[in-house]
Amino acid sequence: MNHNLQNNMFSEGYKLFGQQTRDLVKVPCLSPRRLKVAALLPVVVGIVVLLVTWWFRKMNFSLFVRMIPGVLTIATAVILFYIGFVNIRGFEGATYGILAFFLMIFAIASFVMAKARK
Known part of the structure; x- marks a missing residue:
């Protein structure tokens, strides 16, 4: 060959x-290309979540409204982790786990940003 x-x-x-x-x-298999996608996709989504949270905070919305992007991101991360762990499994499922992990980090940052006082 x-x-x-x-x-x-x-x-x-x-x-x-x-x-x-x-x-x-x-x-x-968990190729470097899949790892790049699994690491880059949540960064892009996380930046959008942080920008929306920042915009809600700048517009002086209530705490409930400011926390909506973080809650939706946590829900998405839990669903992606469940799909990767139960339905897909293996190395493909690991990419879903990596994606969910990074989304959780951005959701926590969004919660901190939403609760911060001016």
Whole structure:
């Protein structure tokens, strides 16, 4: 097998099973590309949540309204973690767990920002 083709297959999530038969089987793996997406997506969503919370605070809305973005983010993170842990499992489910973890961090930051006094 061509060495470049084999490296390309491993980077795309393929694994080679059975050295004698050379069977090619698609196996989900936690590739660097998936880790980048799993880390970048919650950062973008988290920044949007923080900006909405900041805007609600600047507009002098009540504490209940200022906490809505954080509550929705926590609910989304819990649902994503549940889907990744129960339904998907394995390395694909781990990306959902990473996504949920970072969303929780941004939700906590949103709660702190919403409760802060001027």
